Amino acid sequence: MRVHLAIAAKRPGVPLPPVALAAAQEAAGRVLPVPAADVTARAWRSAAGDTALLSWSNEPDGHGPPVLSSGAGRVAGLTGHLADPADVDRLLATDRPAETTAGTGGVFSIFRAGEGEVSAATGLTRACPVFYAETSDVHVLGSRALLVHLTARAAETGSSRPEIVWDLLALESMARAGYFLSDETPFREVGVLPPASEIVVADGRRTITVLPLPEAQAPPSSRRAARAHVDELAGALLAAVRPLRDGHEPVRLSLTGGRDSRLLAALLHKAEIPFVTATSGQDDSPDVLLAARVAEALGVPHKVARPKRAESGTDLVVPHPRVRSHNVLFACEGMISAYENIPAGGRFDPTPRMSGHGGEILRGGFLQNQAGLDVKALRRRVDGLFGRNDDLLTERAREHALALAAPWRERCREDGARALDHLYLAYRVGRWHAASRASLLRAQNPLPPFLDNLVVRTALRVDPVWRRSEALVHGVIVAFAPRLRDIPIEGRPWRFAAEGRHRTLLDRLRRRAEKPAPGGPPAGKPWNWRMNPSPELTRLLYAGLVDTRGELRAGGLAEIVDRAAVAWLPEARTDVLWHLYTISEMLTNAFSTPAPPDLPPLRIPVPPPGGVA
Structure with missing residues (x-):
């Protein structure tokens, strides 16, 4: 760092x-x-x-x-x-x-x-x-x-x-x-x-x-035009990693079953840069199974990093929430929640590392998981980003959120797709990823090609709705490593293929009834201990937020959070409990000492079967 x-x-x-x-x-x-x-x-x-x-x-x-x-x-x-x-x-x-x-x-x-x-x-x-x-x-x-x-x-x-x-x-x-x-x-x-x-x-x-961000061109109207976009992005990505060809150690790639880390694997393969892969999860998780297939197809080593468990094998061992929040606050300066998995610090390791973070830039930013593209749908998305969980806020805090949303709502009137694309770049990458990246820089050497200035400039010049189709990313993967073409991806299929084949209601119903492709990922998401905490962890999170008298522990929190609204948060919003706990810890204990509190880890029972997030 x-x-x-x-x-x-x-x-x-x-x-x-x-x-x-x-x-x-x-x-x-x-x-x-x-x-x-x-x-x-x-x-x-x-x-x-x-x-x-x-x-x-x-x-x-x-x-x-x-x-x-x-x-x-x-x-x-x-x-x-x-x-x-x-x-x-x-x-x-x-x-x-x-x-x-x-x-x-x-x-x-x-x-x-x-x-x-x-x-x-x-x-x-x-x-x-x-x-x-x-x-x-x-x-x-x-x-x-x-x-x-x-x-x-x-x-x-x-x-x-x-x-x-x-x-x-x-x-x-x-x-x-x-x-x-x-x-x-x-x-x-x-x-x-x-x-x-x-x-x-x-x-x-x-x-x-x-400076104004690069202007997007019209969507490609022919295969030749689409291929030109693929070639241009491929060239920018290859230029971004070219210095790694002279490295002394192989790149360590965090590989999942998704699109973005797969593109990085294909990129390193095409650039003839030595690399090894690793996936976090249980042996039967979709990410592990599919990442292993990608690594095998490219002929590179693959390891599985399994979550730490107790000797019995039935409990997951996790840090005490105060220890976890101390690490997040010191590394990220209170700009990201302790809900996120932030690595601990240590001695600096110059080994180059990569992961798929930021790849959504190549797929339209916030458009990549946006269903409708009409003006009302895009504006609802902006309203949702700035109004999510606002029922927990005080009136002043809600007014503040509305003021922040106003210029983006106005931009939606002019070009909603471009607004969501740029909003992702400004805040999801420029704030969330920047905070997360700070934790990596303190002890690692992360090299994210997706965030390279010339790669981002190339991507932003491509129509964001066409980027959302994922044809661009898929085209680059196939150009770099054709043997990856038929390996399924985790979660939903490629958007350009799914939306192209399933346009009618009958088609969509048939698609839901289809069986997964042979060798594809198991159905369902892996179990997430942060969203399904044990009673002990839930008690500790609430105790860090509310004192024995029922008052908010951090007095300043009352300026933005309605005490009555947080008295009970439903299980579906456990992530918000983590966010509020992080703020409470910051306002009461943060930055007083670099040493984390000496508190024992917790054991979270793991429900069989399934992976761990």
Whole structure:
């Protein structure tokens, strides 16, 4: 993990407040989600002392470009990775950082500093986010929101260890959906840049520029036109992984029975990049069975990572929810729910890793699981994203959610399909995936081709409704690895095939009666312990939310959540209980110590038979 923090004084030539610099150094040792002993620090300050770029890394020497690079009168640090490390010189020299970043292969953000200026830019997905804040004296930009907040607060208060001030209303989407559907953060007056944007502070003044996303072309009207789209995306994907051909270790691919990780397997196979595969689950789960067939067809090793069980074999062993939430909060800074499976930290491992996360970009974003495409249906989807579980919210929190939804509802009037496509990129990738990715970067080397700037640019230029048909992804898989054509996929069949063959009501009824293809996945979804918790786990989750007097444990939670509404959450909304528990833990216990609480794990009875999610 590489962490960068750029600071600029609002009055040119006036040195930065020493307390802000001291607070940044102190906070970095306390809130970065990596072992302090593994971290090395770098720093640059201007001659006048009015700008600075501070950087920290737990990566071994020689992994990637230098933590701080210099050229063209500037220094720069990157988070994420470049497809071609030599591109750092262009990124240092450009006067248009957003345009250059969005047009450069890789998944990264860049932070720059020079005499009298600091700047930062995000890629097309903002999977590597840029956070920013300002006070009466300084501008602060950084790759970790809490570090930005504490540095700005130090400059504002004069304290080298200021208290956290929460943006409670911003947490309403965390309560409803388990991640942020906005450009806000849990920390007051700390925002996050949109995709394909830059923030430049020069002569004490801040300017934010947001580039328009690529325009989609008309849907292909012939097989030749469709093939051209397939070829263009295939070329962008191959370019994204080309540097891996010179790697010393095989790529570790997390392979499931679905579409996206299968495309990655086909890509690595076509690019002749050595790789091994692994699947999490029980031996009889659809993902394990189908992933094994894909690996066998491509002639690559495949392993199964089975969930940890007690010695009896009948119970699943899981961390105590406070331990689980501590890990999620420290890694993801309160921007994703403890419902999600977030890996624990550790020593940095430079082995390249891939998974299918983000592949929905190639299938139309939120359109990929959207049934109807008429204007009303698309607008209902937007309303659902911003109104989901809003019955739990206070009136102020509901009004906040409606205000966030308003511009997207307006965009639905113009082009609903494109709105849902871009909404997915902005929030599901730019907030949910970015938060999840932060947990990976602290100890791993994730290389996601689907989030590569040039791959995303290529995908966005393809009509989103045609991408939704999945003909594009299927075409690339078959082009890369024809032998995968006849291996079934987990869940529903390819959309272009299903919707093309089953257009009438009678056809749909016949399809429901069809038996699964030989060797296909078993029916039904695997059992999910997070949605079916044991009585003990349910009790602990409620106890973390409500005290013995029946009051919300975190007082600030009452500003966004209606206490009466959360008195009883039905089993169908156990995920919301996890979301609320995460917020409650954050407001009461988070970031006080890097060490997780010393609490024993829980045992969850596993119902036979079935897999575990």
